[in-house]
Amino acid sequence: MQALLHTIATMELPTDAQRLFHGRGGLHPGCEQWALDLYPPVWVLTSFAPVDAASLDTIGTALAARWAQLVPKQPLNWVFQCRAEGHAETRLMAGAVPEPHVVSEDGTQYKVHVLRGQNHGLFxxxxxxxxxxxxxxxxxxxxxxxxxxxxxxxxxxxxxxxxxxxxxxxxxxxxxxxxxxxxxxxxxxxxxxxxxxxxxxxxxxxxxxxxxxxxxxxxxxxxxxxxxxxxxxxxxxxxxxxxxxxxxxxxxxxxxxxxxxxxxxxxxxxxxxxxxxxxxxxxxxxxxxxxxxxxxxxxxxxxxxxxxxxxxx
CATH class of the missing domain: 3.40.50.150 (Vaccinia Virus protein VP39)
Structure with a gap:
């Protein structure tokens, strides 16, 4: 999990929707289960294996600490999604998700839905x-x-x-x-x-x-x-x-x-x-x-x- 925590601790704040951490690519041994995406203003953490509460607490604490440095006056919004076989779930962990939730990419706007289903509306x-x-x-x-x-x-x-x-x-x-x-x-x-x-x-x-x-x-x-x-x-x-x-x-x-x-x-x-x-x-x-x-x-x-x-x- 250390590579994911390092990414969180050093990341900047993008304005467009994008992926920040791609453990599934195999470039971070031991972190293959993890992906971290930003659909502003909501972070979406995805795991492809079951996760214990202590691990989620550690990642949530890291997100909160970095968010407080980047935008100290704004609340942290983040969602956890588990895609492990037999353990599928989506949970709002902190903050809120706007409705409608609209994100941008290269100046184009898209409606997304990070609390519903595995596909969020924009690949x-x-x-x-x-x-x-x-x-x-x-x-x-x-x-x-x-x-x-x-x-x-x-x-x-x-x-x-x-x-x-x-x-x-x-x-x-x-x-x-x-x-x-x-x-x-x-x-x-x-x-x-x-x-x-x-x-x-x-x-x-x-x-x-x-x-x-x-x-x-x-x-x-x-x-x-x-x-x-x-x-x-x-x-x-x-x-x-x-x-x-x-x-x-x-x-x-x-x-x-x-x-x-x-x-x-x-x-x-x-x-x-x-x-x-x-x-x-x-x-x-x-x-x-x-x-x-x-x-x-x-x-x-x-x-x-x-x-x-x-x-x-």
């Missing part, structure tokens, strides 16, 4: 993916009607940054009506009342509607690695990526993502080579430095692919 490890989308869309002329397809959209963070960067239309598709409802709120938080559509459908049963809305200049694929009844990467990724060539505009790009420690980059590349051989691998995006991993192939994988341009005579 912090995908920050570089959102930055790439922003830069990629912004690089196109504003007169160009840039169209984005956001599959497994969750709370639509990619959609918001694409519109901010100048996209003219984004189609968000996700089975979760609740997540899409938060996505609509995220759009309104950032001043967008038009430009995005929200389809609460099973992607594999909606290809006709999705295809009719294309072709798309950018497609984001960010599915869960395993979600029973919805998507299982080992079974479903191939039938997902085989649709890319017919959905992409000439020269269009696909952001192909997977967060499954047991599946490496070769898994994605093999599926792309077999199912969409005409698409070319451009790069693998880096993960945020806070998510550094001793075994990069276990970490989040985000690959950029490009469709061929139209052939010229």
């Amino acid at each position: 912090l490890d995908m920050a570089e993916g959102r930055r790439w989308v922003r830069a990629h869309v912004a690089a196109h002329p504003k007169t160009y009607a840039f169209k984005v397809l956001n599959l497994f959209a969750y709370t639509c963070a990619f959609s918001v940054v694409a519109l901010q960067a100048g996209a003219k239309q984004v189609v968000n598709v996700d089975m979760g009506q609740g997540a899409l409802a938060i996505g609509q709120q995220n759009h309104r938080l950032n001043g967008f009342n038009t430009g995005a559509s929200f389809l609460a459908h099973d992607i594999f049963k909606t290809w006709g509607k999705i295809t009719r809305g294309g072709p798309y200049d950018l497609i984001v694929l960010d599915p869960p690695s395993y979600q029973k009844g919805s998507f299982v990467a080992t079974k479903d990724y191939a039938r997902l990526v085989r649709r890319l060539p017919e959905l992409l505009a000439p020269g269009g790009h696909a952001l192909v993502c997977l967060n499954a420690p047991e599946l490496d980059t070769t898994f994605l590349q093999t599926h792309m080579q077999e199912q969409a051989p005409e698409l070319t691998l451009v790069q693998r995006l880096p993960n945020p430095p806070a998510f550094a991993d001793v075994a990069p192939e276990r970490a989040l994988k985000v690959l950029v692919y490009r469709a061929p341009e139209l052939a010229t005579l």
Whole structure:
């Protein structure tokens, strides 16, 4: 636990939502169970193993001491979440959580919910993916009607940054009506009342509607690695990526993502080579430095692919 306590004792106060300690990356032996995130003004401590009360007291004391140094006149707000098998719980340990709870990243606002469920409304490890989308869309002329397809959209963070960067239309598709409802709120938080559509459908049963809305200049694929009844990467990724060539505009790009420690980059590349051989691998995006991993192939994988341009005579 010492590496976590050292991080707390020396950390500065970020203004954006981000991870401060990533024990799961294996770079801090003995701290593999711990993660510490800040969703201002709330700290979220996560453990992937059972925790005794004394350990929580030690960490809480360290947080309180550092918080008193950083912002002496503000109360400490922190939440503990345990994700150990058979010991799942979420607890408010001190202070309060604002409602609504809105955080920022690179000037964009997102609604989060740190006391409800394991996913908080914004995946912090995908920050570089959102930055790439922003830069990629912004690089196109504003007169160009840039169209984005956001599959497994969750709370639509990619959609918001694409519109901010100048996209003219984004189609968000996700089975979760609740997540899409938060996505609509995220759009309104950032001043967008038009430009995005929200389809609460099973992607594999909606290809006709999705295809009719294309072709798309950018497609984001960010599915869960395993979600029973919805998507299982080992079974479903191939039938997902085989649709890319017919959905992409000439020269269009696909952001192909997977967060499954047991599946490496070769898994994605093999599926792309077999199912969409005409698409070319451009790069693998880096993960945020806070998510550094001793075994990069276990970490989040985000690959950029490009469709061929139209052939010229």
